[in-house]
């Protein structure tokens with residue numbers, strides 16, 4: 001947090017000055033009030049006029065200084081919040097897929113929106129009051145040392161006592177703020193799930209149940225927020241109470257030590273300076289806890305995780321010969337998926353991945369894609385351990401086609417090129433290869449036609465073809481296809497499968513469909529049975545398989 005605050009030194013100094021100048025109006029106003037009260041003792045009309053004019057100037061000065069303070073502070077607050085937002089966003093975007101997947105997407109959204117908004121609302125308010133209180137405290141204490149050093153020493157001791165009492169609340173405050181953060185995440189995830197599945201909820205008439213869940217989540221969030229508010233409020237009130245008792249004692253001290261013919265203005269100023277050493281302390285100590293809890297939340301959001309900092313991933317993905325799986329064992333906690341499995345994938349060949357539901361087909365693709373790394377055995381790409389290969393290099397050279405295609409609300413061209421520049425001939429080739437020509441002919445603006453939100457204005461087959469075009473244009477060294485044709489009709493599925501099999505790259509495809517006259521083009525069939533992997537040529541596989 002400190003690094004973030006000090007990153008813009010100039011802005012921070014301006015911010016400090018903005019907070020600091022408020023003290024001058026505070027002292028001046030207190031002095032003016034004390035002097036006017038002193039007139040009660042002197043009964044001089046000249047003094048009354050003099051100090052009234054002084055007080056008037058003090059009040060005008062206070063108004064002007066407040067505007068100046070705000071102008072000095074505002075830029076730094078805005079820039080720091082913006083920097084935090086950008087850092088948090090960058091932190092999420094640079095995560096490895098592995099570490100990104102550890103949290104739900106909506107939890108990240110909650111961090112970026114709710115937590116940073118809470119921070120923006122609370123942190124700077126607390127910081128301003130903390131600086132303001134701290135400067136009132138130190139300047140008042142200094143003046144008090146000049147006016148009455150014994151009283152100053154007593155106030156110093158009392159303030160230390162209040163400091164330690166408040167510190168004892170710190171852990172609980174941070175814990176409660178973290179609970180609010182977790183509730184915010186759960187709330188965002190719940191609402192987002194409800195909205196994403198609203199259609200199916202309505203069709204099955206279970207929206208009321210989900211609404212009830214959302215209400216429960218909202219209730220929990222609001223209760224936690226209220227608990228946090230009540231706890232910090234009572235911390236403040238408790239501190240104020242300590243301040244109140246101390247003020248009575250100061251008054252007692254000031255009255256009992258006043259000598260005959262005392263100067264009322266000086267006595268009032270001494271009293272107000274002594275009170276000014278205790279009130280700010282009672283106000284700022286709970287603020288320390290608010291600052292600390294908000295800073296902890298932001299530090300958690302900005303924390304780089306170990307996976308993203310990995311330094312042993314130094315090699316490039318270069319698949320020119322083969323990928324070898326050696327004695328590979330992998331399990332999800334207690335569910336064993338692969339046991340001592342071996343396989344060799346040759347460059348340019350087409351592999352059909354088979355196995356019953358839950359056998360581990362997607363898991364194998366994930367293992368070959370660096371999604372999971374806590375496995376035993378080795379995966380070697382041209383002899384290089386996959387764990388040592390950089391994730392960005394793998395992503396550069398691998399392509400994926402899934403059953404669900406994600407499309408951006410942008411032109412068909414940008415959805416194929418994924419916002420990169422390609423020569424027109426390569427775009428042509430991808431469009432042709434993916435069988436998109438007829439679609440483009442129907443569209444008035446061709447490749448510049450804008451796709452509606454996630455491809456609402458396209459059919460399932462057209463969406464699938466765009467994702468195939470994406471794969472073709474990238475010229476991947478390896479292509480993974482997962483149940484690409486399962487939602488398509490026979491003719492379309494056959495065509496899509498044929499297109500994938502005609503690509504000039506290594507293909508590993510999971511497919512439950514078998515299209516006679518097309519699927520035979522696979523070179524090999526990989527089968528996963530009871531954690532083991534077997535490899536057969538398509539011919540050998542077909543000898544044991546009946547198909548229509």
Ligand SMILES: Nc1ncnc2c1ncn2[C@@H]1O[C@H](COP(=O)(O)OP(=O)(O)OP(=O)(O)O)[C@@H](O)[C@H]1O
Pocket residue numbers: 332335337355356357358359360361362363364
């Ligand atoms: N993230 C996960 N955590 C725990 N278990 C998982 C996880 N992902 C998958 N599994 C389990 O691991 C096993 C293999 O799953 P996987 O998705 O690889 O199977 P699959 O062969 O692709 O199945 P399908 O054909 O039904 O898609 C299954 O029993 C599944 O329940």
